Amino acid sequence: AQSVAQPEDQVNVAEGNPLTVKCTYSVSGNPYLFWYVQYPNRGLQFLLKYITGDNLVKGSYGFEAEFNKSQTSFHLKKPSALVSDSALYFCAVRDLGDNNDMRFGAGTRLTVKP
Amino acid sequence: EAGVTQFPSHSVIEKGQTVTLRCDPISGHDNLYWYRRVMGKEIKFLLHFVKESKQDESGMPNNRFLAERTGGTYSTLKVQPAELEDSGVYFCASSQVGGITDTQYFGPGTRLTVL
Numbered sequence: 001a002q003s004v005a006q007p008e009d010q011v012n013v014a015e016g017n018p019l020t021v022k023c024t025y026s027v028s029g030n031p032y033l034f035w036y037v038q039y040p041n042r043g044l045q046f047l048l049k050y051i052t053g054d055n056l057v058k059g060s061y062g063f064e065a066e067f068n069k070s071q072t073s074f075h076l077k078k079p080s081a082l083v084s085d086s087a088l089y090f091c092a093v094r095d096l097g098d099n100n101d102m103r104f105g106a107g108t109r110l111t112v113k114p
Numbered sequence: 115e116a117g118v119t120q121f122p123s124h125s126v127i128e129k130g131q132t133v134t135l136r137c138d139p140i141s142g143h144d145n146l147y148w149y150r151r152v153m154g155k156e157i158k159f160l161l162h163f164v165k166e167s168k169q170d171e172s173g174m175p176n177n178r179f180l181a182e183r184t185g186g187t188y189s190t191l192k193v194q195p196a197e198l199e200d201s202g203v204y205f206c207a208s209s210q211v212g213g214i215t216d217t218q219y220f221g222p223g224t225r226l227t228v229l
Contacts, residue, residue: 034217044157051215104156
């Protein structure tokens with residue numbers, strides 16, 4: 001069965017510094033990977049997804065993620081963090097072999113300090 | 115274009131009571147999903163509607179949960195009777211095509227607290 005792991009519950013970075021939110025996955029077939037963000041008192045907002053093709057995926061708000069098949073990772077990155085990026089980030093995976101269900105990680109809380 | 119809406123935003127009930135959550139998907143989206151996040155853990159899939167039909171309800175925890183989508187528009191999720199472990203945030207999402215690569219758009223969630 002497919003699964004996703006977000007190894008860090010909390011990530012703290014200073015404004016202007018690069019940020020990375022980690023995600024690793026396990027699937028039986030080809031992975032379809034997604035990143036969502038939840039701002040306080042808001043629903044999950046779609047950031048980006050990897051389906052096929054270029055391993056570097058660019059998404060909303062200046063975020064990007066790199067698909068690494070050998071390391072089974074899909075880390076979310078941003079070159080220069082903003083205080084407004086502080087939120088809860090979820091990685092998710094879908095796999096043809098698992099009813100197309102979306103499997104989410106437990107989430108990583110990102111705090112960007114001024 | 116209006117996004118996915120959910121009602122209520124918060125609900126506090128006592129154990130044994132009944133609660134009904136509502137989700138209005140994005141207009142024109144045939145696919146509607148329910149998810150739940152319990153105690154800060156991962157968001158878990160509950161079920162998937164295609165129009166008014168249940169495509170996949172493998173994530174429904176037990177028969178105290180009943181989801182409906184009459185007419186293929188909005189959906190309700192009823193918990194009867196509610197137990198303490200049902201507390202959490204219930205998310206609804208919708209998508210247009212429903213394929214594995216399709217993007218799901220989420221509502222703000224309903225925070226359910228069972229006392």
